Amino acid sequence: MDHEARITLRLPADLHEWLAAEAKRAHRSLNSEIVHRLEAGRGDVPADDESP
Numbered sequence: 001m002d003h004e005a006r007i008t009l010r011l012p013a014d015l016h017e018w019l020a021a022e023a024k025r026a027h028r029s030l031n032s033e034i035v036h037r038l039e040a041g042r043g044d045v046p047a048d049d050e051s052p
Contacts, residue, residue: 009034 011019023033026048040047 019033020030023030026033026036028036036045036048039045
């Protein structure tokens with residue numbers, strides 16, 4: 001990532017709890033988990049359940 005942008009993101013509490021649990025399971029920070037899922041969604045990285 002060459003540049004970073006900060007944003008404020010409002011999430012429903014249940015979605016936040018789920019993302020935090022998924023981040024912990026994957027040994028990532030919440031921020032890294034969100035970035036990973038966004039990149040996987042646009043095809044930049046394989047999703048966790050896909051083979052590389």
